[in-house]
Amino acid sequence: MKDLDWGNLGFAYQKTDYRFVARYKDGAWDEGRLTTDESITMNESACVLQYAQTCFEGLKAYRTKDGHIVCFRPDLNAARMADSCRRMIMPVFPEDKFVDAVVQTVRANADWVPPFGSGATLYVRPFMFGADPILGVKPANEFEFRIFCTPVGPYFKGGVKPLTVRISDYDRAAPRGTGHIKAGLNYAMSLYAIVDAHEQGYDENMYPDAGTRTYLEETGGANILLITKDGKVVTPKSDSILPSITRRSLMFVAKEYLGLEVEERKVRIDELDQFAECGLCGTAAVISPVGKIVDHGREICYGMDKMGPITEKLYKTLVGIQMGEIEAPEGWIKRID
Numbered sequence: 462m463k464d465l466d467w468g469n470l471g472f473a474y475q476k477t478d479y480r481f482v483a484r485y486k487d488g489a490w491d492e493g494r495l496t497t498d499e500s501i502t503m504n505e506s507a508c509v510l511q512y513a514q515t516c517f518e519g520l521k522a523y524r525t526k527d528g529h530i531v532c533f534r535p536d537l538n539a540a541r542m543a544d545s546c547r548r549m550i551m552p553v554f555p556e557d558k559f560v561d562a563v564v565q566t567v568r569a570n571a572d573w574v575p576p577f578g579s580g581a582t583l584y585v586r587p588f589m590f591g592a593d594p595i596l597g598v599k600p601a602n603e604f605e606f607r608i609f610c611t612p613v614g615p616y617f618k619g620g621v622k623p624l625t626v627r628i629s630d631y632d633r634a635a636p637r638g639t640g641h642i643k644a645g646l647n648y649a650m651s652l653y654a655i656v657d658a659h660e661q662g663y664d665e666n667m668y669p670d671a672g673t674r675t676y677l678e679e680t681g682g683a684n685i686l687l688i689t690k691d692g693k694v695v696t697p698k699s700d701s702i703l704p705s706i707t708r709r710s711l712m713f714v715a716k717e718y719l720g721l722e723v724e725e726r727k728v729r730i731d732e733l734d735q736f737a738e739c740g741l742c743g744t745a746a747v748i749s750p751v752g753k754i755v756d757h758g759r760e761i762c763y764g765m766d767k768m769g770p771i772t773e774k775l776y777k778t779l780v781g782i783q784m785g786e787i788e789a790p791e792g793w794i795k796r797i798d
């Protein structure tokens with residue numbers, strides 16, 4: 462194992478030993494291979510550079526209590542990336558080969574997988590881009606699929622701090638646009654809003670539906686969970702929300718492990734004060750509690766001192782399943798070694 466200060470790593474890129482690269486040319490993917498070269502050389506008019514033809518995924522590898530290296534539900538990342546590719550007119554990298562490439566990449570970088578109990582994980586980033594030169598607006602002909610990984614520190618360093626978020630005046634995803642896929646372009650257009658939010662003292666933006674600005678969708682990079690005062694778990698429903706694997710897993714855990722009622726439905730921004738707890742969910746944090754939502758001067762407070770009790774139960778159960786301390790549903794944990 463590498464000698465790193467695992468508990469103090471941030472969420473930042475660090476070069477590891479190997480990455481996976483496959484190339485699509487003349488209508489077919491090559492077998493792909495591991496390489497030590499982290500740099501990409503491409504033509505100045507590559508489709509990704511001019512027209513942002515790219516999509517990505519994100520998942521974690523980590524060590525379980527009994528010492529195995531595992532990934533959490535990589536088959537769902539494979540399926541979601543296939544959806545992203547189809548929407549971006551990019552060739553799907555076959556789902557079974559995607560999972561196999563994740564396994565190969567993590568295995569080759571096993572020394573970089575943090576020890577159990579450190580709170581750190583190996584973040585795995587698959588991505589694809591249109592690589593050959595084009596000028597007229599059309600999809601590329603050649604594509605590269607890559608996976609790199611980088612160790613990242615515990616999300617809640619120095620304890621859990623509930624977030625203060627605002628209802629954004631900017632939009633994240635158009636109705637019938639690309640909000641439901643993991644395209645880099647969704648992030649490009651959110652950069653202005655997140656920098657502005659930070660300048661104004663907020664941790665995150667919550668985006669309303671762009672069509673009517675009435676319903677809650679998600680933040681720039683995490684889905685939203687709400688807990689009603691009588692303990693039901695609610696998540697917003699919309700075609701322009703990115704289907705978070707963490708959120709889908711938490712909804713399953715709520716129902717099947719904790720016996721809670723769950724509901725995916727439209728959530729109006731003006732009913733947010735009817736809920737008891739709120740959290741943001743995604744691979745990085747699993748759940749981060751929201752302490753306060755500011756909607757143009759109207760403040761909705763869920764509590765700034767700690768995670769809500771049901772949010773905490775959900776968090777602990779899912780993390781327990783991931784770490785091998787609670788029995789996982791069939792197929793959720795992919796053993797790497």
Ligand SMILES: *Cc1c(COP(=O)(O)O)cnc(C)c1O
Nearest residue numbers: 682683684703705706707743744
């Ligand atoms: C990646 C992402 C999420 C979280 O998805 P997970 O699969 O749980 O990591 C949520 N919202 C957006 C916009 C995302 O890009």
